[in-house]
Amino acid sequence: MVNIEKTDEELVALSLQNRDFFAYIVDRYEEKMFRYVRRITNLREEDLSDILQDIFIKVYQNLNDYDRNLSFSSWIYRIAHNQVVDTYRKNKSRPQGNYIDVDDSVIENFANDFDFVKAIDNKYLKENIKNILDHLDENYKEILILKFFEEKDYKEISDILKKPMGTVATLINRAKKQFKEELEKSKINL
């Protein structure tokens, strides 16, 4: 029952002493990382395992660099973000596709934050949000995914992307603007 009882920080300390404890960290974050990486990369499920493996190995190698001023969650998301960027830098392009899972809570998050979304039929938005996100600039898409899909706050996004909170706020605003423009392009009557 180590996994339930121990905090992330305790698991890091234990993993440094005995690598078997690292399994609990993988257990705890595997699904989250799977969803996050799939959302920002559009990779197929079968292609994700390599990148996830690289992420967790990097996490393990860098355990001594874990900064306790951050939440472990922000730290592991940062490593995942950097790994994705590195992977695409090597491959020179990102695949296009629709592997963004949209559940009701995501739509609710969007509606709570976007005034113009309230006027749109939820069913329509749910069907089209993936296409709209896929048309956004990569950095805008990722920041909206972190905010509305991963439900990260400004501080966490700042720690993950290593940008000042003011820049995060600006990026979110611009991303929303682009999102709205894409909605308009989709000929949705606001």
Added chain:
Amino acid sequence: MKKEDLKNKILDVIREKEISPKPKWHFLVKDYSVWFFGIVSVLIGGVASSVVIFVLINGDWMSYRFLSDSLLEHTIKVAPYYWLLFLGIFILVADYNFKNTKEGYRYSVPKIVGLSILTSIILGLIFYSVGLAHITDYALSNRLPGYHRLNDIKKEMWNNPETGLLAGTVIPSERSDVLIVEDFDGNRWEVSISNLMPMHFIILDNVERVVFSGKFIDEGHFEACAVKPWELKGESPYIREKMFEQMEQSGMHIPSNYGSVGGGMMRRGLQDENLDERNIFWMRINNCGSPAGPKITN
């Protein structure tokens, strides 16, 4: 892929490849290196800033009409381009290093750049006040080919007898009708001082390195209309002593009231007389006839 499969695969890779966490010192070295280079950059930026301050303070802005045709031309002539470029580069390097510290990303670029500039200016003022700017300027002129130290630039600007400016050291002499002046190129001049006003003699009583404005008569003869002390603000006492030692060893005459000490004494003297040294130099003596050279306009 099933959850268990991925977890087992990751653990297998770690075991098979004998991957282990990088040691803590590896990250500490990285962090300290970033801080070390950041601090070094700020310090070098401070030195660059101190030389910029040194050059700007000694830029002869009040006398630019004597030296150039316009303020713009004078600015172009004295602006410390290389140092400003150097300062800019080191502010950017400091900024880059600071952003790469663990928490550096939390601060916005304008904040970090602003802080770097402010730190450089504060350090620059401190370094300037202890004479480090002068030491740097002096040391580079000895070691860096093509580097012209401020003092040489000033000498070139002020020692131009044909245009009515003569700069050099007053040599003691028995003659009372003229002063013997050795200019910065080593040439001796007989300087007629009959047109000088009484307040100019306060300067000549206190300072031996001076600048005369006046008329070029012929080679070796100059008629003075005004005089001001030759002064380099922000000088290093260490270099001054070193130069005096060298002068002494070469059998040269050492000015008794040189630099800031003489300047300070002179300023105090002028304050007692309620006179400002620059006003004295700006004054025109009617006896001197037309303004003392082509560049003097008022």
